[in-house]
Amino acid sequence: xMYKKTLAALSLAAFAxxxxxxxxxPEEAARLGKDLTPMGAEMAGNxxxxxxxxxxxGVEIPANFVPGSxxxxxxxxxxxxxxxxxxxxWQEYKDNxxxxxxxxxxxxxxxxxxxxxxxxxxxxxxxxxxxxxxxxNVTTANLTAGGQKIESSLPGVPFPIPQSALEVMWNHMNRYxxxxxxxxxxxxxxxxxxxxxxxxxxxxxxxxxxEDPDKEVGDTPWVKxxxxxxxxxxxAGEILLVHEPGADFTEGKGRKAWQYLxxxxxxxxxxxxxxxxxxxxxxxxxxxxxxxxxxxxxERFDWKLIGKKEMIIPYSSYEFIFQTDVKDALGEKFLNPxxxxxxxxRVWVVEANLKEGSRHIYNKRRFYVDEDSWTALASExxxxxxxxxxxxxxxxxxxxxxxxxxxxAYGAYDLLQGLxxxxxxxxxxxxxxxxxxxxxxxxxxxxxxGGVR
Numbered sequence: 373x374m375y376k377k378t379l380a381a382l383s384l385a386a387f388a389x390x391x392x393x394x395x396x397x398p399e400e401a402a403r404l405g406k407d408l409t410p411m412g413a414e415m416a417g418n419x420x421x422x423x424x425x426x427x428x429x430g431v432e433i434p435a436n437f438v439p440g441s442x443x444x445x446x447x448x449x450x451x452x453x454x455x456x457x458x459x460x461x462w463q464e465y466k467d468n469x470x471x472x473x474x475x476x477x478x479x480x481x482x483x484x485x486x487x488x489x490x491x492x493x494x495x496x497x498x499x500x501x502x503x504x505x506x507x508x509n510v511t512t513a514n515l516t517a518g519g520q521k522i523e524s525s526l527p528g529v530p531f532p533i534p535q536s537a538l539e540v541m542w543n544h545m546n547r548y549x550x551x552x553x554x555x556x557x558x559x560x561x562x563x564x565x566x567x568x569x570x571x572x573x574x575x576x577x578x579x580x581x582x583e584d585p586d587k588e589v590g591d592t593p594w595v596k597x598x599x600x601x602x603x604x605x606x607x608a609g610e611i612l613l614v615h616e617p618g619a620d621f622t623e624g625k626g627r628k629a630w631q632y633l634x635x636x637x638x639x640x641x642x643x644x645x646x647x648x649x650x651x652x653x654x655x656x657x658x659x660x661x662x663x664x665x666x667x668x669x670x671e672r673f674d675w676k677l678i679g680k681k682e683m684i685i686p687y688s689s690y691e692f693i694f695q696t697d698v699k700d701a702l703g704e705k706f707l708n709p710x711x712x713x714x715x716x717x718r719v720w721v722v723e724a725n726l727k728e729g730s731r732h733i734y735n736k737r738r739f740y741v742d743e744d745s746w747t748a749l750a751s752e753x754x755x756x757x758x759x760x761x762x763x764x765x766x767x768x769x770x771x772x773x774x775x776x777x778x779x780x781a782y783g784a785y786d787l788l789q790g791l792x793x794x795x796x797x798x799x800x801x802x803x804x805x806x807x808x809x810x811x812x813x814x815x816x817x818x819x820x821x822g823g824v825r
Contacts, residue, residue, distance in 0.1 A: 396533045401510040404532060410503035411496075412510075412532030413743040414718060418682060422716050423492050426744065430497040431772040439773060442804050446690035447772065448713075453488035457684070468684050468716060470740055472752035472763030475787055476706065486709040492716050493688050496744045498548050498775050501585040502528045515539065519670060522619040525589045527582050529746055530619075537675035537722045541739070543746040544666060546594060546618060550776040551578040555802035556795075557698050560657045563790035565704030570655035572603035575796060576807050577780075578814060581618040591625070594618035596814040599653070600822070607652070609634040611819050614645065621669040630816045632823040639819045647672065648733045654793040658762065658784045659733065663795075665748035665766050665782060666739055672732050673724035680718055683740055685749045687715035689767040693781050698797055706785065706792065712767070718743045719750075734761070747779045761788050767797070774805060 407415050409426045417424045434447045457465050459481025466474060476485055505528035513525040519538035522530050530546055531539035558571035581594045593615045601610040611632040617625065629645035632638070646668050650656035661668045692701065692711045701711050719740040726735050736754040741747065745768070753762040768779040783794035812818045 396510055396535065398511060400533055401507070404507055404510060408533070409744070410506055410532075411498070411529055411744060411746065412506070412534070413494075417494075418718070423682065423718060424494055427493075427495040428497065429495070430775070431493075431495045431770050433772050437773075443801060444690055444694045444769060444771065444778075444803075446688075446695070448490070448493065448688060449691070451490055453490055456486055456488050458484075458486040465684065468682055470683055470685070470750050470752065470763075471738065471760065472750060472785075473684070475752070475760045475763055476785060479787055480705055483705055484709075485706050487684065487712070487714045488709065489684055489714045489716065490688070494717075494744055496770055496777065502548055502582075505529075505585060506532045515542070517622050519675070520621045521625075522589065525619055527585055527587070527589060527618075530589075534677070534720070537677035537724075538670060540677065540720045540722050540741050540746075541666065541670060541675065541748075544739075544741050544748045545616075546581070546589075547746050547779065548582065548776055549577065549579045549595065549779075550582075550771070550774050550805065551576075551807050552778075553577070553804045553807050554780075554796065554798045556798055558654055558793065558795050559698060559702060560655050560791055560793035561702055561704065567699065567702045568655070569604060570657075570793070571601060571607065571653045571795075573653070573796075574600045574602065575780075576809060576813070578807060589619040591620065592618050598814055598819075609823070611822060612642070612645070613814065613816065613819055615814075616667065621671065626669050630819055632819045634823070637823065639816050639823070648731075654784075654795050657786060657791060657793045658764075658795075662751075662753075662762070662764060662784060663782070664780055665751050665764055666737075670724075672727055672730040673737070674727050676723045676725070678721040678723055678738075680743070681721050681740075682716055683719050683750070684714050684716050685719065685740060685742075686712055686765050686767050687717060687742075687749070688713055688769060689781070690769045692767055693769050693778060693797060694803060695800055697800060698794060701794070701797075705790075707783070707794070717749075745777055745779070747777065755788070759788065762786050771805070778803070 434445050437445050462477040505526040509530050510532045513530040534540045553576040559567045561567050576598050578596050581592050595616045597614045599612045601607045613630045615628040629642040631642040648659045651658050651660050696711050701708050722739045724737040734753040735756045738752050739748050740750040742749050749766045751764045755761045763785040767781040781797040785792040
């Protein structure tokens with residue numbers, strides 16, 4: 373599919389490996405807070421009004437939300453879909469559907485696959501200090517080491533006015549988060565339509581990068597993530613710990629991961645927790661770098677910025693994330709369309725093609741990154757024969773009392789094998805802001821202390 377460039381000033385020039393990616397000029401940077409939001413999105417809505425202007429007031433907190441309850445009720449619960457797209461009319465909306473969504477309609481349109489499109493919400497806000505850091509980063513942050521490292525960046529969006537594909541993806545990898553814990557069940561649905569439990573886990577996330585707003589990111593991790601696996605029986609007692617970098621994937625400086633394996637009764641470094649290693653959390657039906665749509669080192673791909681597009685994507689997923697039991701969402705071939713809210717948004721479209729001489733099970737990937745939150749909300753992956761293989765969606769919701777976002781519930785459709793998965797969607801009532809565990813919990817020694825003996 374050909375994509376039209378929607379920003380006249382957008383540079384699509386490729387950068388040579390090892391070169392620096394220059395920051396924007398002071399004149400361009402002055403657009404932040406004027407025609408661009410403090411995050412770098414277009415302040416205005418679109419021409420036909422289907423995308424509204426950015427709302428700097430944020431989400432209106434529902435009257436029935438109990439502060440501190442961590443039970444995020446849907447602030448848009450009374451809204452009805454503007455229209456629905458199904459197997460009979462999807463081609464009329466083709467220009468606003470990702471290639472992955474088109475692939476789902478081609479495969480499942482006759483089986484009742486449907487997307488309900490609701491009024492678009494642009495009410496994502498973050499703390500003022502992060503806006504202030506964005507305004508500094510826009511003229512100081514730059515990519516070096518062939519796009520593997522960010523220099524001179526403060527906590528926040530390193531590239532609010534991106535000039536390259538890798539800058540867009542680094543914005544996603546630096547998206548703002550607040551510490552939390554969550555209990556979740558992971559299922560994949562087999563080609564026969566049977567839901568199979570692949571994981572019950574307790575996940576805890578802290579974000580060291582945002583603890584000191586005035587400290588340059590440098591070697592500070594973006595996130596420290598720990599998962600204690602509780603089921604199925606063959607995985608009960610395993611623990612995974614990941615320290616994800618905030619600015620540097622050069623050799624020796626990238627992701628650090630450790631595993632506690634019950635059979636070995638010891639903590640071991642886990643360098644295989646990366647790239648296209650099958651993720652056991654979803655029974656191998658996705659890769660580790662599929663997690664949260666994209667994560668990890670970008671080194672194995674050549675990256676191309678396609679431009680901006682208006683796309684219909686999952687959004688404002690309060691009911692699905694926080695109120696819906698995962699078993700009620702699982703259909704035989706796809707998620708229950710009744711529980712997924714879709715909206716039209718402007719997204720940055722980025723394409724990644726496997727570098728010659730590099731190894732990965734995907735030959736090509738495409739990502740769709742929300743202009744307001746810098747969260748990758750959809751992607752598709754192609755096999756070595758350029759067949760559309762896996763289609764992914766992120767289901768996110770603004771945490772309106774925290775000025776942050778939950779953007780860790782995601783799933784993938786495997787169009788070649790006819791199965792799909794859903795990962796890290798909280799069990800209703802089991803999402804909690806903040807963590808009770810101390811710093812030692814997120815260390816290898818903490819894994820050893822928590823291991824089954």
